[in-house]
Amino acid sequence: MDRRYPNEAGWETFDAALRGLEHPEPPLSLRERCLPPAASAPPAVPSAAKGARRILVVDDEPSIRRLIQVQLERAGYEVVVAVDGIEALETFHRLRPDLVVLDVMMPGPDGFRVLQILKDDPRTAAVPVVMLTARSGDDHVRQGWQEGVDFYMSKPFNPAELRTVVDRMVAVLDTPENPPPLRRWLK
Amino acid sequence: MFCLHPERTVSGSHPDPTRRELCEEFVDAHYPAIYRFFVWLTNNPDTAADLTQETFAAFWETAGSLAEGPDWKLWLYGIARNRWRKRCRAGARRTDPLDAALELPDTAPAPGDAVIASLEAEATARAVADLPADYREALVLRVFQELTYAQIAGLLGIGEGLARWRTHQARRLLRAALQEEEG
Numbered sequence: 226m227d228r229r230y231p232n233e234a235g236w237e238t239f240d241a242a243l244r245g246l247e248h249p250e251p252p253l254s255l256r257e258r259c260l261p262p263a264a265s266a267p268p269a270v271p272s273a274a275k276g277a278r279r280i281l282v283v284d285d286e287p288s289i290r291r292l293i294q295v296q297l298e299r300a301g302y303e304v305v306v307a308v309d310g311i312e313a314l315e316t317f318h319r320l321r322p323d324l325v326v327l328d329v330m331m332p333g334p335d336g337f338r339v340l341q342i343l344k345d346d347p348r349t350a351a352v353p354v355v356m357l358t359a360r361s362g363d364d365h366v367r368q369g370w371q372e373g374v375d376f377y378m379s380k381p382f383n384p385a386e387l388r389t390v391v392d393r394m395v396a397v398l399d400t401p402e403n404p405p406p407l408r409r410w411l412k
Numbered sequence: 413m414f415c416l417h418p419e420r421t422v423s424g425s426h427p428d429p430t431r432r433e434l435c436e437e438f439v440d441a442h443y444p445a446i447y448r449f450f451v452w453l454t455n456n457p458d459t460a461a462d463l464t465q466e467t468f469a470a471f472w473e474t475a476g477s478l479a480e481g482p483d484w485k486l487w488l489y490g491i492a493r494n495r496w497r498k499r500c501r502a503g504a505r506r507t508d509p510l511d512a513a514l515e516l517p518d519t520a521p522a523p524g525d526a527v528i529a530s531l532e533a534e535a536t537a538r539a540v541a542d543l544p545a546d547y548r549e550a551l552v553l554r555v556f557q558e559l560t561y562a563q564i565a566g567l568l569g570i571g572e573g574l575a576r577w578r579t580h581q582a583r584r585l586l587r588a589a590l591q592e593e594e595g
Contacts, residue, residue: 236583240555246533248556251447255461259443259468261435285569309569311474311490318473332569333490 277303278395281322283313283339284357285331289380293326296384297391310334314342317349324394326387329358329365337372344373353394357382435472442485443468445557446492452552453496455541463499467492489557490567493549500545539589543582550575551582 233240280302284290294304305320307313309332317325325343329336336356343349353375358365369377376390446467450460470491475484540548553559553567554575564575 239583239587243536243555244558246536248448249451249457249460251444251464252457252461255447255464256439256443258461258465259439261472262469309490309494311487312494314474315470315491315494333567334487 277301278323278398279303279305279320280391281305281307281313281316281320281325283307283310283325283331283336284328285309286328289328289357292384293387296388297326300388300392302391302395310336310339313339317343317352322352323398324391325352325354326391327354327356329356329369337368340369340372340374353398355387355390355394357387438484439468442488446488449489449492449552449557450496452537452540452556453548454499455537459499463492463495466495470495483563486559486563486567489553489559493567496549535593536586536590539586539593542589543585547578547582547585550578551586554579 280297282290282293282297282304283306284293285308290306290308294306297304305316305322307316311333313325313327314334316322327336327339334342336358340354340356343352343354350373354373355376355378356369356374357378357380358369359380366377375394378387378390443464447460447464450463451457454460454463467488471488474487474491540551543551549568550564553564554561559567561572561575561579564579565572568575570578
């Protein structure tokens with residue numbers, strides 16, 4: 226262990242005493258409430274505002290999230306946000322966005338992992354993903370394309386440019402015969 | 413490949429009845445610990461039960477799309493943490509910013525026998541719940557959930573040194589609070 230950081234010497238007994246305290250038992254009914262729901266009852270997905278496309282914006286930086294949100298909302302999109310990879314997947318499955326704007330560097334599963342999960346699942350693979358990254362090295366860009374990203378933007382980015390990209394991708398959402406060319410090319 | 417979701421195979425067809433059993437095993441293995449995690453964080457059994465239920469509901473939503481590889485336990489704690497954070501934001505519970513330097517040697521004396529002997533569940537729960545949120549979270553994950561610092565760091569999106577430091581600060585504050593309570 227790095228000697229600069231606090232260590233645990235002397236605290237072992239304290240920790241053991243804490244662990245030895247009487248731990249609360251969960252209520253009996255809780256187990257049933259934690260089991261997965263039956264497949265026959267999929268949760269209802271709240272509708273987006275009439276005519277609006279729903280965009281999921283995932284970034285752990287509040288200022289970036291806000292910047293993108295304002296830009297896209299001005300363009301008439303309904304924007305939902307998530308602060309990390311796990312929340313992104315939760316929100317994705319709950320709200321089924323039409324497009325995802327995804328940061329790469331995040332706590333927990335990073336943007337590449339989230340991208341992989343979405344693109345591996347046939348139910349979610351067709352949803353376009355725009356990745357935002359400060360990691361502009363060739364390997365990272367190639368990794369993103371290989372995982373199925375639909376468009377890459379490097380940070381710092383121009384919000385108006387992002388909006389244009391989103392506009393164009395949304396415009397072809399209903400035309401599945403137009404898959405993202407770069408992704409097809411790499412495969 | 414393994415898919416934990418009970419009603420779905422990796423290919424998206426033909427549910428496998430054994431998956432339901434796997435899910436039940438998973439719930440049995442983790443829901444008491446997740447419940448206690450929330451009890452320590454909130455000091456409120458009802459809130460803890462609600463948050464536990466919400467955590468598993470969200471877990472099943474996301475687990476359906478996971479084909480392989482994640483550390484399921486950490487994934488679950490990641491969701492749990494997000495749930496708690498959301499609840500904190502909604503309730504405007506205190507979350508202290510991290511503002512101190514990291515490179516502090518551990519010069520604090522170990523807690524004395526009197527403090528250790530005085531540990532009592534109810535008072536300790538109150539004292540833990542009064543810790544700043546960042547410290548409380550690190551302490552609970554380390555001491556009660558027994559995650560490694562590397563796991564905590566990954567979960568919280570911080571460095572391992574910072575995870576150690578937050579835990580250390582939490583211990584110091586908790587010890588002081590218990591000493592004060594002891595009089």
